[in-house]
Amino acid sequence: MGKRLLVVGGDAGGMSAAAQARRIEPDLEIVALERTRWTSYSACGIPYLAGGLLHRPDQLVARRPEEFRAARIDVRVEHEAVGLDIAARKAEVRSLAHGRSFTLGFDLLHLATGAVPSNAGLPGCDLPHVHAVQNLGDAVALLDFARRRRPSTAAVVGSGYVGLEMAEALRRRGLGVTVVESGPEVMGSLDPDVGARVSKAMRDLGIVVHTGVRAEEVTTGAVVTSAGEIPAELVVLGMGVRPDTALAVEAGARLGPTGGVATDRRQATSVEGVWAAGDCCESTHLVSGRPTYQPLGTVANKQGRVAGINIAGGYAAFAGVLGTAITRICDLEIGRTGLNRAEAEEAGFEAVDATVESTTAAGYLPEARPTALKMLAERGTGRILGVQSAGGPGSAKRVDVAAAAIAGGLSVEDLIGLDLGYAPPLSPLWDPLQLAARSLRGAV
Numbered sequence: 001m002g003k004r005l006l007v008v009g010g011d012a013g014g015m016s017a018a019a020q021a022r023r024i025e026p027d028l029e030i031v032a033l034e035r036t037r038w039t040s041y042s043a044c045g046i047p048y049l050a051g052g053l054l055h056r057p058d059q060l061v062a063r064r065p066e067e068f069r070a071a072r073i074d075v076r077v078e079h080e081a082v083g084l085d086i087a088a089r090k091a092e093v094r095s096l097a098h099g100r101s102f103t104l105g106f107d108l109l110h111l112a113t114g115a116v117p118s119n120a121g122l123p124g125c126d127l128p129h130v131h132a133v134q135n136l137g138d139a140v141a142l143l144d145f146a147r148r149r150r151p152s153t154a155a156v157v158g159s160g161y162v163g164l165e166m167a168e169a170l171r172r173r174g175l176g177v178t179v180v181e182s183g184p185e186v187m188g189s190l191d192p193d194v195g196a197r198v199s200k201a202m203r204d205l206g207i208v209v210h211t212g213v214r215a216e217e218v219t220t221g222a223v224v225t226s227a228g229e230i231p232a233e234l235v236v237l238g239m240g241v242r243p244d245t246a247l248a249v250e251a252g253a254r255l256g257p258t259g260g261v262a263t264d265r266r267q268a269t270s271v272e273g274v275w276a277a278g279d280c281c282e283s284t285h286l287v288s289g290r291p292t293y294q295p296l297g298t299v300a301n302k303q304g305r306v307a308g309i310n311i312a313g314g315y316a317a318f319a320g321v322l323g324t325a326i327t328r329i330c331d332l333e334i335g336r337t338g339l340n341r342a343e344a345e346e347a348g349f350e351a352v353d354a355t356v357e358s359t360t361a362a363g364y365l366p367e368a369r370p371t372a373l374k375m376l377a378e379r380g381t382g383r384i385l386g387v388q389s390a391g392g393p394g395s396a397k398r399v400d401v402a403a404a405a406i407a408g409g410l411s412v413e414d415l416i417g418l419d420l421g422y423a424p425p426l427s428p429l430w431d432p433l434q435l436a437a438r439s440l441r442g443a444v
């Protein structure tokens with residue numbers, strides 16, 4: 001009789017581990033529990049469902065429960081792990097459809113419980129018109145509310161990229177949308193001067209953006225802020241997420257300084273036979289070398305794959321993260337990788353930076369659009385620390401080259417000499433990355 005692996009969480013971090021383990025170890029019995037009705041769904045696609053580009057939640061599902069079952073992964077949807085007895089290797093499971101509870105034994109445990117949306121203790125968040133968009137169930141609830149109540153005004157509290165993607169989606173559906181952000185600019189993962197470009201793109205689409213304004217309470221029909229009341233028949237929480245570590249704590253797993261589950265490079269937790277991946281975990285930042293919390297689908301899938309290989313007795317290591325993230329808000333593509341200025345200073349780097357204004361294609365072509373690129377490098381060594389970009393088509397994915405350069409430890413001098421491609425419809429002759437490196441050269 002083979003061992004039983006219990007996976008908690010049926011999305012990226014959980015099912016990529018389950019699928020990988022199954023491929024390597026045919027004798028492993030794999031049971032996966034998922035609280036919602038869906039497995040392996042793209043939460044990243046929720047704003048496009050909300051915006052009406054997609055019409056059914058299942059369009060976001062990459063792999064359905066029956067497909068996993070065909071691969072001998074016993075997925076149980078609408079089943080929640082509600083407790084653990086790690087010494088006895090038993091989980092208490094509740095069937096949400098039938099209201100029954102039962103005990104399930106396991107030999108190995110993989111935790112991929114994801115994250116919970118933050119509401120920062122904002123009073124009124126339990127009102128029925130306040131919605132988070134963390135999973136497909138949340139998205140269905142929001143769409144259902146919008147169909148029944150037909151709100152004409154919405155407020156997004158907080159301005160992480162998820163909140164902003166939702167603001168755009170609701171605006172494109174014709175709602176009057178206001179974003180409330182207490183920080184100096186939207187998208188705190190960017191430097192404020194780059195964030196200001198995002199604010200402008202949102203205002204150009206007719207979204208009201210309040211920065212430096214604190215939401216104090218949600219009431220029926222409004223958000224009360226430090227700058228007065230904002231009408232909002234629908235409120236979306238966009239204040240980011242925190243790792244869901246309840247089960248990990250119950251298992252006795254160590255949490256790191258960011259609050260996420262601490263794992264080694266093989267995604268093993270501090271408890272023998274207990275693994276973890278995805279939004280419930282923290283990672284190591286490749287530039288600062290410090291623990292960091294990066295709740296991203298890219299990270300969850302890679303960590304899940306690594307965990308699955310190791311669970312099945314193989315060897316794989318997760319390399320670490322750069323916080324590489326891209327999005328498109330109101331026709332503005334945005335990308336970031338490495339450290340922003342505040343992060344660089346916090347990590348003890350003496351950073352210099354340069355911002356270049358360029359174009360997405362040769363300037364003489366009609367399709368050329370403005371693009372801005374900001375680069376940070378370490379004074380003295382010239383090592384590239386971080387890049388942020390904002391502009392027309394191609395601007396976001398430009399940070400992928402920067403991510404490769406940073407991961408490789410390249411300096412601005414190295415980047416200037418890099419053999420990057422050029423053709424007039426696709427890029428200016430000097431890539432904006434190389435232009436930024438050139439203007440930083442004298443400063444480092």
Ligand SMILES: Cc1cc2nc3c(=O)[nH]c(=O)nc-3n(C[C@H](O)[C@H](O)[C@H](O)COP(=O)(O)OP(=O)(O)OC[C@H]3O[C@@H](n4cnc5c(N)ncnc54)[C@H](O)[C@@H]3O)c2cc1C
Pocket residue numbers: 008009010011012013014033034035036042043044045046047079080081082112113114115133134135162244247277278279280295296297298299300326327
């Ligand atoms: C709206 C939105 C847009 C996003 N866009 C992007 C993007 O463009 N790019 C990007 O890289 N990332 C994006 N992300 C982030 C990305 O979706 C997450 O990082 C990724 O889904 C994390 O995967 P995970 O498996 O760790 O957690 P989750 O996807 O949250 O999955 C965890 C699962 O565990 C289940 N669960 C939790 N506890 C239990 C329990 N006790 N019992 C049973 N089941 C349980 C939950 O129901 C959930 O389905 C976005 C996220 C959202 C919400």
